[in-house]
Amino acid sequence: MYTIERLTADALTDSAEQLAGLLVDTVGAGASLGFLAPLDPAEATAWWRSLAPDVAAGRLLLWAARAEADGRIAGTVQLRPAASANGRHRGEVAKLMVHRADRGQRLAGRLLAALEAAGAGHGLRLLVLDTETGSPAERMYESAGWTRVGTVPDYATDPAGVSHPTTLFFKTLPAPADTAPALG
Numbered sequence: 001m002y003t004i005e006r007l008t009a010d011a012l013t014d015s016a017e018q019l020a021g022l023l024v025d026t027v028g029a030g031a032s033l034g035f036l037a038p039l040d041p042a043e044a045t046a047w048w049r050s051l052a053p054d055v056a057a058g059r060l061l062l063w064a065a066r067a068e069a070d071g072r073i074a075g076t077v078q079l080r081p082a083a084s085a086n087g088r089h090r091g092e093v094a095k096l097m098v099h100r101a102d103r104g105q106r107l108a109g110r111l112l113a114a115l116e117a118a119g120a121g122h123g124l125r126l127l128v129l130d131t132e133t134g135s136p137a138e139r140m141y142e143s144a145g146w147t148r149v150g151t152v153p154d155y156a157t158d159p160a161g162v163s164h165p166t167t168l169f170f171k172t173l174p175a176p177a178d179t180a181p182a183l184g
Helices: 009-014 016-028 039-050 053-057 107-119 136-143
Strands: 002-007 062-069 073-081 092-099 126-132 147-157 163-172
Touching: 002 107, 009 016, 009 039, 009 053, 016 039, 016 073, 016 092, 039 053, 062 107, 073 107, 092 107, 107 126, 107 136, 126 136, 126 147
Parallel strands: 092 126
Antiparallel strands: 002 062, 062 073, 073 092, 126 163, 147 163
16 A cells, blocks of 8 residues: 655655655666666755755645555655746646556556646646656556647657657646635
């Protein structure tokens, strides 16, 4: 069993080494997350810690899936609400990852659902994301009701440095029943 929790800046800092292990594993499995392999665990830990100010300020929201048996982080996802005045109704989903040992448990879908519910509850009406074309993630987003916008050739490289096309997706969220507080 797993629990999904939103991490505070302090929890992020406290969990940076666990999150780094997850990132190193995911990049090692070939996921295109903006890093090249082999990813140094110290570099990955520093990257996670560098996100704490944005999490503290509400510019980045972060969820983790924890294994109930041992408390380790098995997956994560991020939401970056738009900062511009004309874009405060939307956000970008990023860095959805699940450790190889925990795949097949529907964790990616649960993390995404938690993010979507929180976004809708805070007044976001539109989410966007990109993912490597042909990847298992692409199929997961389609099955979760995301709408394909199109494909951009050679948008990003995989961890080996090989360019791949990227598929862009969006999802509209239900309007909240009443005015919700701002994300933060």
